[in-house]
Amino acid sequence: MTTRDGLLSAAAEAFDRDGYVRATIDDVCDLAGVTKGALYGHFSSKKALAVAVLDRQAQEWTRTRERLQRVHRSPLQVLVDLGHAVNEDRAVAQRLLFQAPICDDDVVDRQVAQWTSTVQELLRAAEYRGELRDGVDVEACADAVVAALVGVQLMSLAVEDPEGVARQVARLWRTWLPTLARPEVCASLRVEPPRRRR
Structure with missing residues (x-):
């Protein structure tokens, strides 16, 4: 190291x-x-150090996405599992992003823009594979999904119940997926967090 x-x-x-x-x-x-x-x-500075911690976490989430894409054929399943991964690790990024002075800078905007871009890419891939319903507005859906996931992250700061957070993420996917995915695709997706290998 x-x-x-x-x-x-x-x-x-x-x-x-x-x-x-x-x-x-x-x-x-x-x-x-x-x-x-x-x-x-x-x-x-301490702030530069905090930003570097956030950047490292973003790189880790990119590696998680790449790993999930090797495991799942469905971009929507990758999206679901990535949403769980971001919330399950209850990373320091959650605490840093929404605390002053970090949240008063463009750091949050950059992080949220990266998340939104990732969601858009996965939704576009799902659209290409024919997984999305006709007429889905990918950009608007990506914004809304990220806003909902950020809301769960903010809630998790006040709740010391990781299983409760996982339930909230699963509830988010149960709400959103039927509006995004074709019924037969939606029925094939797992919304609960993946089981961890022991």
Whole structure:
């Protein structure tokens, strides 16, 4: 593991544990076992460190999407499972994105735009495969799905019940999929979170 990776892991732990405002550079350095000079050699500020944590999480979600696309033929099933994956890990990204000063910057807009683009791509792939109902407005649906998933994420910050969050995500898919997918496709999709391999 590189020093930068260690700093990102330590920052994620500190931000998750204490929140962005209360976590300090000293906390991150202590967790990473490095000096402030080493930290500032990689990141110019605590905010830059938080943005890098968010970027790393976005890369992880991209890898999750790629893995799901190797497992499932249906882009809609990939979308469902990706929605569960984003919420199941209850990642520090959820805490960071919606806390000032991060949420006061363009960071949230960039993250939400990436999510929306991913949903649009999966819906377009589903449209190409003939999985969507006729007349589905892909852009409008992508915006609405992302807004609903963000709402579940915000709710999860206040709820210490991961299974409850999973139920909410499944309820979201039960509501949305019949409006998006052809009936025969909808019937073939699993809306519950995938079972984890032991």
